[in-house]
Amino acid sequence: MARTFKEAAIAGIGATEFSKESGRTELQLAAECSLAACQDAGVDPRDIDGMITFTIDNSDEITLARCLGVKDLAYTTRIPGGGAAAAATIFQAMALVNAGVCNNVLIWRAMNERSQYRFGQNPNNMQGYTGGHGTGTLLWNIPFGAMTPASWGALQAQRYLWKYGLTNADLAHVCVQQRQYAATNPKAWFYGKPITVEDHQNSKWIMEPVLRLLDCCQESDGAVALLVTSLERARDLKQPPVRILGACQSIPFNVEVIANFHHDDMTVMPEARGVAKRLWEMTGLKPADMQAAMLYDAFSPHVLLQLEAFGFCKPGEAAAFVKAGGMALDGAIPTNTHGGLAGEAYIHGMNSMAEGIRQVRGTSVNQVTKKTVEHVLVSSGMAGAVLARA
Amino acid sequence: MTTPTDSTPSAAAAPKPTRIAPIVTPDAKDFWEAADREEFIGEKCSDCGRFRFPPRPMCPYCHSLKREYVKLSGYGTVHSWCMPRHPPPFGFREPPIVAVIQLQEGTRFVSNVVGVKLEDMKQDMAVEVIFEPTMGNHKVPVFKPRGQ
Incomplete structure (x- = not known):
């Protein structure tokens, strides 16, 4: 095959239901969502030639390929950094298609993260602490009782809140907005269950005085897959192609995912700033050119930090921006319109990537209609992409 | 380190520590061994003199492999x-x-x-x-x- 540069596009999305107990293995969830993504695209799963997932996904690529009957796999890889891998999978799939080495790249993430193990609880295995996951300093925190993602996220956020004179109550508006979106999304775990600022403030402390229960993403069972191919080929497939206009990762010096305490200024997310810089350079676009954004919301402060890092508002202004309706459908940047990882489900960010694709296709249950959706930003903090109408 | 015996009632009365011990990786061994001796040490580049954390074999500023652990x-x-x-x-x-x-x-x-x-x-x-x-x-x- 002669290698020529090819534009990349997302041709298919697939997902299982989102639950607290899937009742089947993670491998089965992976196979189901992968098949669904191929069927959505109109691509024979046997023709998949690239496979990408997260380093901490438990389903083996070769076994999954055997489920799908993949004839001749050309490339596999895995991405470190926990949920930071979400948008990075799109970046790598784009690069493989651009380079002309793969035609049908499958991205998947499958997890029984509520029924089989729980990310939100104290650690019961060493998986996340071994090499290859980009989480090199986590072990240093364990003897001191900082042993959950919420504890690391709170330590990261506390200085930001203090610097700008904010308290936990200022985070409520992110959570209320996301649950409002989830309330009208039948696929969301919290469908039909909006919350108020009072509900947020009455929820129990997880990390006092930074994070309450309703600031935290869910623990979920479920799986999401994407099928990435060339833009040219996607035009002949079943769905309107969603072009990957630009995608990148950014891991600045002394930054690591979540236990991010060793870079110079803890009141900013240097990795998201780095992603923003690369993305805006790569696409020639700016924040005002985005009609929607999906921002990784493990914990509510991360949404504020990303709104600032991508330039939707100035440093320290995101809480007021959200309170004034900035994330709403008629706001400056409709954000996490599926309900986010807090409202819809926590499929490690991949369900947020899928929502970005639906916004470009025009098929979200909370579709942005005030403007024509030309460009959507998807971000998992250390990686991001601009998805565009073809 | 002493071993408490029946003849040392004060030691028996002290509550047993419940805190989890550090999990010691090869690159962190010097730090935690010093902590056992109640010494709080840091890793310093022997060439450019800058501190770094967490411990690692190479200085990110001057790439020297020479390092020393000094009491902070x-x-x-x-x-x-x-x-x-x-x-x-x-x-x-x-x-x-x-x-x-x-x-x-x-x-x-x-x-x-x-x-x-x-x-x-x-x-x-x-x-x-x-x-x-x-x-x-x-x-x-x-x-x-x-x-x-």
Whole structure:
């Protein structure tokens, strides 16, 4: 095959239901969502030639390929950094298609993260602490009782809140907005269950005085897959192609995912700033050119930090921006319109990537209609992409 | 280190440490062995003299492999902090205050602040190192308000 540069596009999305107990293995969830993504695209799963997932996904690529009957796999890889891998999978799939080495790249993430193990609880295995996951300093925190993602996220956020004179109550508006979106999304775990600022403030402390229960993403069972191919080929497939206009990762010096305490200024997310810089350079676009954004919301402060890092508002202004309706459908940047990882489900960010694709296709249950959706930003903090109408 | 016996009732009366011992990786061995001796040490480049954390074999500033472990002042400030309420962290009878300590030498270290109530915590408050025991006869550096 002669290698020529090819534009990349997302041709298919697939997902299982989102639950607290899937009742089947993670491998089965992976196979189901992968098949669904191929069927959505109109691509024979046997023709998949690239496979990408997260380093901490438990389903083996070769076994999954055997489920799908993949004839001749050309490339596999895995991405470190926990949920930071979400948008990075799109970046790598784009690069493989651009380079002309793969035609049908499958991205998947499958997890029984509520029924089989729980990310939100104290650690019961060493998986996340071994090499290859980009989480090199986590072990240093364990003897001191900082042993959950919420504890690391709170330590990261506390200085930001203090610097700008904010308290936990200022985070409520992110959570209320996301649950409002989830309330009208039948696929969301919290469908039909909006919350108020009072509900947020009455929820129990997880990390006092930074994070309450309703600031935290869910623990979920479920799986999401994407099928990435060339833009040219996607035009002949079943769905309107969603072009990957630009995608990148950014891991600045002394930054690591979540236990991010060793870079110079803890009141900013240097990795998201780095992603923003690369993305805006790569696409020639700016924040005002985005009609929607999906921002990784493990914990509510991360949404504020990303709104600032991508330039939707100035440093320290995101809480007021959200309170004034900035994330709403008629706001400056409709954000996490599926309900986010807090409202819809926590499929490690991949369900947020899928929502970005639906916004470009025009098929979200909370579709942005005030403007024509030309460009959507998807971000998992250390990686991001601009998805565009073809 | 002494072994408590029946003839030392004071030792028997001391509550057994519940804190989890550090999991020691090869690159962190020197640090934790020093902590067992109640020494709070930092890794310093022998060529350019800059401190780095976490420990690693190469200086990121000058790429020297020469390194030394030096006793740190043990002084720092509370850069950020919170109290884990749920789930209760393993190894603590009461919820601890966890904090990112900005050390005088320029690096940061995640630890606990002890001897102060949550409502009395102040941003950037001055702290100094002390040591607390863990299960398995080890010790870890924690911080108390300076001069307390």
